[in-house]
Amino acid sequence: MAGKNSDRLSGVQVTALVALIIVGSGLMKLPRDVVQASDANGIMVTLIAGLMAVVLTVVMSMLSKRFPNRTVLDYSKDLLGTIPAKIVNIVFVVYFITFSGLILRIFADAAKVFLLENTPIEILILAMLPVVVYLVQNGINPIARICEAFFPVVVGSILLLLLLSLQNFDIKEVYPVWQVNIVKVVKAVPVTEIAYFGFEILLFAGAFMLEPQKMTKYSVGGVVTAIVIYVATVTACIGVFSIDTLKYQVYPTLELAKSIDFPGAFAERFDIFFAIFWTIAVFTSIVTYYYLAAFSVTKLIGMRNYRPFCYLLLPGIYVIALLPQNVYQVRLLAQWIIYLGTAAAAVIPGLLFAAAILRGKGGKNIGKA
Amino acid sequence: MAVRKYWVDGDGVVKIIKKNKNKGNTNGQQGQDNNKDGAAVPEETVSPVFSKDFDENFQKFKVYLKDGQDVVFRRFTSPIGNTKCGVVFIDGLVSKDWVQRDVINPIILGAGQLEKSDQESVAEANTAKILMERIVTAAEVKEAQNLDEAMLPVLSGETVLLVDGYDKAMIIGTRQWAARSVQEPPSETVIRGPRDGFTETLRFNTALLRRRIRDPNLVIKNMTVGRRSKTNVVVSYVKGIARPDLVQMVEEKIGKIDVDDIHESGEIEQFLEDNKITPFPQLQSTERPDKAVAAMMEGRVTILVDGTPFVLIAPAGLYQFFQSPEDYYERWIIGSLLRLLRWAGSFLATFAPALYIAIVSYHPGMLPTELALSVAATRETVPFPAFVEALLMETTIELLREAGARLPKAIGQTIGIVGGIIIGDAAVRAGIASPFMVIIVAITAISSFIIPSYNVAIAFRVIRFPIMVLAATLGLYGVMLAFIFINVHMILLKSFGSNYMSPVAPIQIRDWKDVFIRVPLQWMQRRPEYINPVDIDRNEQDPVKEM
Numbered sequence: 001m002a003g004k005n006s007d008r009l010s011g012v013q014v015t016a017l018v019a020l021i022i023v024g025s026g027l028m029k030l031p032r033d034v035v036q037a038s039d040a041n042g043i044m045v046t047l048i049a050g051l052m053a054v055v056l057t058v059v060m061s062m063l064s065k066r067f068p069n070r071t072v073l074d075y076s077k078d079l080l081g082t083i084p085a086k087i088v089n090i091v092f093v094v095y096f097i098t099f100s101g102l103i104l105r106i107f108a109d110a111a112k113v114f115l116l117e118n119t120p121i122e123i124l125i126l127a128m129l130p131v132v133v134y135l136v137q138n139g140i141n142p143i144a145r146i147c148e149a150f151f152p153v154v155v156g157s158i159l160l161l162l163l164l165s166l167q168n169f170d171i172k173e174v175y176p177v178w179q180v181n182i183v184k185v186v187k188a189v190p191v192t193e194i195a196y197f198g199f200e201i202l203l204f205a206g207a208f209m210l211e212p213q214k215m216t217k218y219s220v221g222g223v224v225t226a227i228v229i230y231v232a233t234v235t236a237c238i239g240v241f242s243i244d245t246l247k248y249q250v251y252p253t254l255e256l257a258k259s260i261d262f263p264g265a266f267a268e269r270f271d272i273f274f275a276i277f278w279t280i281a282v283f284t285s286i287v288t289y290y291y292l293a294a295f296s297v298t299k300l301i302g303m304r305n306y307r308p309f310c311y312l313l314l315p316g317i318y319v320i321a322l323l324p325q326n327v328y329q330v331r332l333l334a335q336w337i338i339y340l341g342t343a344a345a346a347v348i349p350g351l352l353f354a355a356a357i358l359r360g361k362g363g364k365n366i367g368k369a
Numbered sequence: 370m371a372v373r374k375y376w377v378d379g380d381g382v383v384k385i386i387k388k389n390k391n392k393g394n395t396n397g398q399q400g401q402d403n404n405k406d407g408a409a410v411p412e413e414t415v416s417p418v419f420s421k422d423f424d425e426n427f428q429k430f431k432v433y434l435k436d437g438q439d440v441v442f443r444r445f446t447s448p449i450g451n452t453k454c455g456v457v458f459i460d461g462l463v464s465k466d467w468v469q470r471d472v473i474n475p476i477i478l479g480a481g482q483l484e485k486s487d488q489e490s491v492a493e494a495n496t497a498k499i500l501m502e503r504i505v506t507a508a509e510v511k512e513a514q515n516l517d518e519a520m521l522p523v524l525s526g527e528t529v530l531l532v533d534g535y536d537k538a539m540i541i542g543t544r545q546w547a548a549r550s551v552q553e554p555p556s557e558t559v560i561r562g563p564r565d566g567f568t569e570t571l572r573f574n575t576a577l578l579r580r581r582i583r584d585p586n587l588v589i590k591n592m593t594v595g596r597r598s599k600t601n602v603v604v605s606y607v608k609g610i611a612r613p614d615l616v617q618m619v620e621e622k623i624g625k626i627d628v629d630d631i632h633e634s635g636e637i638e639q640f641l642e643d644n645k646i647t648p649f650p651q652l653q654s655t656e657r658p659d660k661a662v663a664a665m666m667e668g669r670v671t672i673l674v675d676g677t678p679f680v681l682i683a684p685a686g687l688y689q690f691f692q693s694p695e696d697y698y699e700r701w702i703i704g705s706l707l708r709l710l711r712w713a714g715s716f717l718a719t720f721a722p723a724l725y726i727a728i729v730s731y732h733p734g735m736l737p738t739e740l741a742l743s744v745a746a747t748r749e750t751v752p753f754p755a756f757v758e759a760l761l762m763e764t765t766i767e768l769l770r771e772a773g774a775r776l777p778k779a780i781g782q783t784i785g786i787v788g789g790i791i792i793g794d795a796a797v798r799a800g801i802a803s804p805f806m807v808i809i810v811a812i813t814a815i816s817s818f819i820i821p822s823y824n825v826a827i828a829f830r831v832i833r834f835p836i837m838v839l840a841a842t843l844g845l846y847g848v849m850l851a852f853i854f855i856n857v858h859m860i861l862l863k864s865f866g867s868n869y870m871s872p873v874a875p876i877q878i879r880d881w882k883d884v885f886i887r888v889p890l891q892w893m894q895r896r897p898e899y900i901n902p903v904d905i906d907r908n909e910q911d912p913v914k915e916m
Binding site for chain 2: 010012013111115116119123124127128131134135138142145146148149150269272275276279280283
């Protein structure tokens with residue numbers, strides 16, 4: 001058939017996938033969360049959290065390289081035994097379902113505020129789900145191709161947004177950036193880490209890659225893209241809004257877009273243009289997490305075809321998206337997901353990596369195992 | 370397997386035995402396998418095997434073709450040993466001049482040219498051979514072993530020559546019928562570029578390809594589709610460029626088509642498509658030989674169908690429908706700008722009315738205040754919501770377009786003017802639509818005509834209606850979802866194993882030289898990678914050697 005191994009992911013696709021998922025799930029809230037947690041150290045914290053994400057990415061890539069063509073759900077059995085592997089599997093299932101629900105909810109909340117004030121949030125969520133399912137049921141490769149196609153558009157639109165926001169940018173607001181308060185930074189980094197969640201898909205994506213040996217390069221590329229976008233966005237938000245205002249912005253990035261006067265003035269509000277591309281990024285995040293949720297459930301039950309779960313998980317994700325009654329409860333849900341995500345993205349890969357090294361499994365020993 | 374394709378049943382109807390099917394059905398008339406023993410065969414059934422007796426053979430044709438009153442049976446006698454001869458042909462499909470000049474005349478009169486000694490040495494057995502080799506002057510002569518083999522050529526316009534004492538039929542190439550000559554293709558006009566277009570005659574079309582690719586590697590492979598119509602289909606590609614598995618896939622898919630008749634390549638196209646539930650065409654069709662040849666030189670396969678000037682190109686990607694031959698004939702800067710204009714046009718044709726509805730109904734704040742006010746002022750007299758207004762006007766313009774397409778050219782233009790100007794103006798004056806709506810409708814209509822391929826333009830026009838509904842219910846959010854949905858849909862589409870959205874997704878940056886812009890020709894030394902041609906480099910040394 002056309003293209004070599006058309007069901008596999010190319011390196012560029014992994015870069016696009018990782019970058020878009022991270023940005024899609026985190027960009028909207030990050031500037032406010034990071035400033036609330038760390039005050040003036042926002043830029044620093046964003047950078048440090050990003051570097052941590054890079055470290056974890058490298059760990060995951062090494063794990064994936066040790067076990068080519070296998071996902072974390074497969075090789076955790078070898079490393080930890082059957083029962084702990086099941087627990088790992090369950091953690092991933094819960095994490096993926098709740099996180100995709102949370103992203104959907106945050107997105108729907110923002111869409112309600114910025115686009116459709118009078119439409120019930122249920123309708124906004126329900127309208128999104130058919131498109132999600134339509135893509136998910138066709139597998140990981142079309143998802144990666146969507147990311148690949150939209151990656152330049154999304155990154156381009158964010159860069160344009162940042163460029164245009166320079167007209168309101170006040171460099172003085174950014175100045176106390178090097179006054180590092182170590183305690184605050186240490187406390188803020190884990191909170192900020194949620195914005196970088198998305199790289200844990202590498203535990204799965206490695207199994208689908210065309211050239212797993214080049215995985216580190218491409219996945220770190222994706223995370224670095226996200227770091228650049230995040231640091232630039234946080235800087236822009238601080239510069240435009242000042243730290244004190246930023247703390248009370250619910251959707252700082254969209255507000256940033258709103259503050260722009262579009263040159264030529266054929267449109268009054270730039271935020272809606274930006275919202276279009278942001279929707280695409282969010283869409284890719286939801287789709288990927290939803291796909292991985294269906295994939296993990298299938299593995300957990302021991303079935304081969306994940307397609308039934310594309311439909312069966314819909315009520316679950318819908319309920320989770322509607323579970324929080326207000327923005328405050330959304331934040332509570334996010335808190336819980338930080339714990340789950342930390343387990344999924346840091347603790348589990350760390351444990352597996354340690355186990356792989358200690359027990360000498362994977363890599364060169366793969367044939368003997 | 371010598372399957373008989375024709376036989377005459379009890380009622381005198383010539384039937385076509387369907388391939389592979391009806392195997393189990395052996396109730397006499399249908400069971401071809403039972404025909405051999407003659408037990409279940411009706412009386413009028415004729416054995417397809419030729420005998421040496423001229424009268425018997427001639428009679429076979431008469432039985433088969435007795436209902437066709439356009440069939441000409443002509444007996445005559447060759448002076449060589451007073452051999453009985455006869456020709457069978459279909460009036461109107463053959464050149465009677467040729468039959469007379471190259472077959473009948475030489476046989477009846479020309480035998481005198483043979484030396485006396487030759488005439489004496491002619492044994493009865495090889496009269497036919499002498500006739501073929503020394504008397505008949507026609508250029509194209511083949512032999513048919515039995516009636517089945519002879520029947521299709523006769524029905525296609527060849528002449529059958531039967532000679533007494535010879536148990537084969539000679540097929541003499543005499544096809545000539547009233548055909549449209551090569552003309553400028555009306556559906557794909559260019560300002561600069563060749564003016565010749567494909568016609569309804571398959572042979573002319575293959576000749577147009579051959580004229581442009583004078584390479585022995587050009588493959589022109591005949592296939593037949595349609596149990597009754599026996600339509601000739603030609604699969605053409607350049608060996609050494611086109612991927613063998615692609616060629617094989619095309620041929621297999623065409624071989625699997627099982628229908629009675631084929632009228633147009635559009636029908637073949639629908640049989641070859643992988644995805645049936647989509648408005649987007651998965652094969653490109655063109656009337657322009659230069660377009661077909663360019664595609665073949667990129668490693669694609671073309672499918673020519675007898676009886677239609679539209680040639681299919683496989684595989685097709687979305688971006689191909691935005692390419693016009695003119696992009697390459699004009700300077701690259703102009704070609705690139707036109708290309709970008711077309712992409713923008715396709716976006717407008719799909720989304721302009723939906724964006725209007727969404728902005729007017731849900732997000733008037735998006736517009737600058739003055740504009741928003743003037744839109745609101747003009748809409749004040751309109752009694753409908755924006756969606757109904759848009760739907761009315763868009764439907765009207767589709768009606769006009771369809772009416773214009775069906776009417777004779779001169780009237781069609783009048784309808785366009787009457788519709789576009791008068792109805793638009795009247796609708797505004799009557800307060801049915803706002804002037805902005807009329808502008809939007811006009812822009813949409815014009816944009817949809819900017820796409821060089823009609824089949825993709827119509828697809829974009831069709832999908833804008835569901836998008837309008839989404840815009841009316843969910844505003845910009847709905848338009849965004851529609852945009853994502855369309856992209857997802859197109860990414861899932863495949864055309865003969867190639868991704869429809871290639872080379873955008875999956876990205877093949879090298880192929881981008883010919884997608885949104887068209888770089889100078891000197892930079893396009895490689896064939897598009899996503900088609901995966903055997904020979905990626907355009908400047909190969911000597912194509913003939915690679916055979």
